[in-house]
Amino acid sequence: MKPTLILVGADKGGVGKTTVSRALLDYFARKNILTRAFDTENPRGSLRRFYPATAEVIDLGNVAHQMKVLDTMETANVPVTVVDLKAGNLSYALDLFERIGVLEAARNGVFNMGLMHVVGSSIASLDEIGEIAKYLQRIQYIVARNFINETNFFEWDEATTRKYFSAIPKAQEINVPKLNEMAYEQVDVAGVTFKDFIENRAADGSQGKFSFVLRGYVRKWCAEIDAEFAHVQMLQEILTGGRQPGAH
């Protein structure tokens, strides 16, 4: 099947971008799909802390690093590549990918490509969507509304939202559900994947000493994320190996 490149980005920091990247990598791990991950938060990507074996820190402006991600898409034999874009770097990255022909290749079907755009609750988040719309023709675009560590209040009204979304043909929306702060913090402190936390496995592979209660809350949260991801077409195509569900 064709490999899939998933960009995870946001134009401002602190909206839970890396959390969404982690949720994605975890999701694929639970579904036994191999992934590669690149963190563009050079030189100190936090994604690498959680996925030392999978994630690599790169500088997107560096041509050698661009090659490491893009030229190996087909040869790596890994169906999913996740790139966690540095906060505030979304427009820059899309512009760069447009210039070096990545978006064009995706539009021509060389590989599948999706952008998961993590947005916070403020109206400024919608402006970001307007700014990047021009890059998104025939690219799967998923807006992830992040509730994980914020209020559950979104300033968006229906009419404004529609105005922005009408410019993007393949847009889907998901909600990243709220996770109890204490549980979130414990996973952070432990520096493990959500999956390992649930299974009570420490970063070095030994038996963990994580709270049963907090593990339970993380497990419930993962189930909620799964339910959200279940209606994202791009992700489901990866799980079914590009086939339509039910097809032989």
Next chain:
Amino acid sequence: MAQAPTLYITCSDQHRNGKTFLARLLVDYLMLDGRDPFVIDTDAPDGPLRAYFPGRTALADFSQISGHMKLFDTIIGAPGRDYVIDLPVRHMEPFFKTVAELEFFTEAHNAGFRIMVFYIVDRAPSSLKAARAVQEFPGIDLFVAVANEFVGTSWPRDEGALVLPDLPRNLAIAISDKRISLRSFVLGDRQNLPESQINVLSSFLSRTMANLSNIEPIFSMKKLSG
């Protein structure tokens, strides 16, 4: 064979019907029976049970996640003994909701616990309905309906209930004193109770303790009948 460690959960949907008194009786009964129960009182910050059982009571505020951790993590982290969990009315529904979300009873079974719920069903039909809902909750090994004679019950007579005999008001007040130990009383220490009350309390405790000691045979019968 010694009985397996057990989680005893006392609860009710109504206030002031003797739930905490029941938990207290249960702890005293278990200790007299040679068990080593630990009490988790989720009625923080009041925690009336702590005054009766200092040194074997933890207070957990179930309205907080930290309280969930204190309750569930304590139990999972230290299996192999009995626990008595007293749930105030306001925490009963959240408790069972959280148990379901965390799959706590499954984990407790894996840790070797049996789960028994003692539910005081009072006269209101709504109390019977609420009790039925808890009775149906998955993972409970034994559901014990409790009829407190002082408040009455809507629990059907033919289904059997653990009976808490009526206590004269002045005696109930006298033994609610934190300094009174029911266990010591059973063991012969009269603790300066007036002569007139001693026989009444003796009779109350012997009936109650006998009723509680019938729980194990009921449990075994239930297991045998599948």
